[in-house]
Amino acid sequence: MAAAALLRQRARSGGAEAVWRAQRRQRSTFDVVVVGAGIVGLASARELVSRHPSLAFAVLEKEQELAHHQSGHNSGVIHSGIYYTPGSLKAKLCVEGAALCYEYCDQKGIPYKRCGKLIVAVEQDEIPRLKALYKRGLQNNVPGLKLIGTKEIQAKEPFCRGLMALDSPYTGIVNYKQVAQAYAADFQEAGGTIFTDFEVTNMEMAKESSSESEDGLKYPVIVRNSKGEEIYCRHIVTCAGLYSDRLSEISGCSSEPRIVPFRGDYLVLKPEKSYMVKGNIYPVPNPRFPFLGFHFTPRMDGSVWLGPNAVLAFKREGYKLFDFNTGDFLDAVSYSGLWKLVLRNVSYGVNEMYRACFLSAQVKQLQKFIPEVTVNDVLRGPSGVRAQALDSDGNLVDDFVFDGGSGDIGSRILHVRNAPSPAATSSLAIAKMIADEVKQRFEL
Structure with a gap:
């Protein structure tokens, strides 16, 4: 009872607020915070914690469940990497990402089907484009590609009609929400923390911190949500998908590219x-x-x-x-x-x-x-x-766009402003690239 009375007294004087804030800072201080629990954000967080097990990581997600938007509303195709310009980052990451995706699903027992894909020409004027696509796929080192004719099309797809098709047996399907949830489990098992129902509305440099080091403030960045709750960290990585431009603008970045x-x-x-x-x-x-x-x-x-x-x-x-x-x-x-x-x-x-x-x-x-x-x-x-x-x-911006903020906070933020489709297929390969970028920018 005495403790309760003391708490009420402190509340009247503002003391309870100060105590709560101090406790909150101690509970919620991290080396790196990842904003966005879609498949790219979770894959990146998983990769970061595996590379830097001695650091503290958190993922912040505005929804109450993970992978709720693009990661949970896609077609579920594991793409093989046919379409993309040879030598491009998209081509490399898709081919690498597909192989990593199949390997990961095998390790975790996540069901998938390597059901293949036919890209079908139904008009004569499409055949030259189809052959060019075949050459592109070969240049991208997509495994198993071949051109097939009408009879072979019907052998694979009895109801499909076409003059010629590009057969991609390496293409598959999976439930990417299940994959994302497995990434989250890996991240948490490695010591990472996930906050759901945490909509980030502000990022700024702290004027004071609960912990100091010889180099100054140890957790100098405050991340606030729509409820006024705060998390203190050293660095931020945003993988915010549909809101990537708006989160970037909060920290003083350019308004482009626009989502x-x-x-x-x-x-x-x-x-x-x-x-x-x-x-x-x-x-x-x-x-x-x-x-x-x-x-x-x-x-x-x-x-x-x-x-x-x-x-x-x-x-x-x-x-x-x-x-x-x-x-x-x-x-x-x-x-x-x-x-x-x-x-x-x-x-x-x-x-x-x-x-x-x-x-x-x-x-x-x-x-x-x-x-x-x-x-x-x-x-x-x-x-x-x-x-x-x-x-x-x-x-349409087809390449990756990395950005930082302005002022003191700029050197402590990495915005992944565009992680081009097929981001789900490429998520583990993308995560490696983001982790490389984080290490270089933040000198982890």
Whole structure:
């Protein structure tokens, strides 16, 4: 009772607040804090703690569960690395990341299927592009690639029609949310701490610290959340996906590249029709358009996803057609880079909006590959939102973008502003690169 009375007295004088803050600092001081518990953030945290076991690491996530957004709303494909420019970082990381992903799943007993992928040419003018894609894949050291004809297409996919296809047997499928959760478990078992329901709203240098070293303040950076809670650290790494630009701006970084959210809506084959698809079936990509186009994707649960389309989302985490956030909408439509992208792809954008509204228009795209699919065979399915980085010229940013803040805090922050697709496939390889960058910048 005496202790309670003393606490109430201190509370009236502000003393309890000071005691709480001191205790909070002692409990929540870390060498490195990773903001964002998507698959890239968790893979990076896992890699960092394995390299630096004597340091204290934490992951901060604004949601109450891990891998809740892009990492939990993707197609689940383990890509093989065919599409990307030979010698590019994307190509290297995808090929390396796919191998690491399969190896990791084997180690952890995470189920996956190496069901393969066919990139199918249905028109004569697509064949030269398909052959060029084959050469690109070979240059990227993608294993097992070969060009096949009509009979071989039907041997692999009995309901698929095509003139020629690029067969990628190394492509697979997995539940990436399960993979991300395994990364989180590894991180915690190695001593890392994960805070959920911690939405970062501010990052600044501390005026005082609970602990000092010979070199000055040991934990000089304060990270605050929307509830006013504080965590003290030496360094910050942000892997914030859909909010990567906004978190960067908080610390004084450039406003570019800007994240513009694109929603992808899937259809789902009715269960009784799922026998029509064995593996992934993709179109030959058209270089005039920014996205891959409609494809067939089998899932680990036995379902088959069809799509997606690509339309501007009016909310950064807007998974439904009518989800709307005024700030997110104004942020997107006021950006000159978006309008430049739109003007270069007017016909594509109009067609995507039309297909988003009418099932028959989407099914028509699918019938190019499997003519037997009808409107009666499909249902509207889930959606995902892609954090597409755009520059002011309207170009899709395909490379990694690392950034730091300004002022004293700048040297203590690494923002991963763009971790390009296929980030989930490449997550373990990306994590190695981020860990290298962290070591170099922060001299860990």
